[in-house]
Amino acid sequence: MAPDSLTTAITLTIAAVLAAVLLSATWDRGAGPRHAALRAATAACCLTTALAATAIWINHQVDTYPSWSALTGQNTTTRTDPTPTTDQTGGQLVTLTVTGAASGLTLPVNAYLPAAYRQQPTTRFPVIEALHGFPGSPHAWLNRLAAAHHLDQEISSGRMAPTVVLFPPQTPNPLLDTECTDLVNGPRTETFLTIDVPTAAQTHLRVRTDRAGWGLIGYSAGGYCATNLALRHPDRYTAAASLSGYADPGITIGDGTEHTLNDDTWRLRHLPQPAVALYLSSGRADLKAHHDAETLAHLAHPPLTVTTSYIDGGGHSMAVWEAAEGPAFDWLSTWLGRPRH
DSSP: OOTTSHHHHHHHHHHHHHHHHHHHHHTTSOOSHHHHHHHHHHHHHHHHHHHHHHHHHHHHHHOSOOSHHHHTTOOOOOOSSOEEOOOOSSOEEEEEEEEOTTTOOEEEEEEEEOHHHHHOTTOBBOEEEEEOOSSOOTHHHHTTSOHHHHHHHHHHTTSSOOOEEEEOOSOSSTTSOOTTSBOTTSOBHHHIIIIIHHHHHHHHSOBOOSGGGEEEEEETHHHHHHHHHHHHOTTTOSEEEEESOOSSOOSOOSSSGGGTTTOHHHHHHHSOOOSOEEEEEEETTOHHHHHHHHHHHHHOOTTOEEEEEEESSOOSSHHHHHHHHHHHHHHHHHHSOOOBO
8 A cells, every 4th residue: 555545544544543442442441550551552542543644644635755665765766768657548657767967866757658659659749847736746647636647638639739748856855845946055956857857858758859849837836836937948948837826936945036036926027028928727716826826917918928717716726726737738738839740
């Protein structure tokens, strides 16, 4: 049972309930040091199982730790060339290890290859980097958001061109929020995502190498990542879609740029606006994300293009992001260059 599985969550919930029943049944029985020790042990068991069940349920929602090896800080992925991890009639998931010469980070990256990738062996495909939230991991895209299933649907229906989608981690340390920036005295995640990941994809996969063939998408913190990286690197990306993202990182980067160069509203107010396209989506009840999207849309002017799409109600949740991902992928596809033969 993996730490993000429903079976693990249910098992620990049952254990927590049984521990509570045991604590209740033994609390007033007996007296003396032995009973006091039993009471302390059952209370500790009750507290431990309750905390463990809570942590596992949270992990089930956000997929921060998809395996026990990830939970213990081990990285069991050592592939360099893309290796199939699923076998389906539609798209295929592969995994490659990106050894970042620029960032110094070496991390596994999952990639979705559309069915056309196998059927058209001389074609180079557009690429979307899909960024996760915090806490979270790329597995949230693949499991909770069922990205491969949605991509198969959008591509087979013709609403989206065949596209390679990369799912890189933006938290080398699962407990350290980077917001896809280069933290001072910390991981250089921005460099990893904008230089090392594209370099590895262009080396090992048949993808387009021009900016017209590259886009970004993200949810929550990953939504901020998508818009911020597109604004900061218009020479590398042509469009970005944010699902419930914010306009600022909300963390301390270490050089003060969380208030300037890494604050999207500051950039739009003080710097020339680049020729990129942004798609900003959120639930209307997600007040911070909705407010920031409205602010960015108000500040935008050509050559920057902003499209907004809001879901009635809806908070800051996986349900909202899954409802929004299909239209967001379709929108990105209209801005990205087509597959090249």
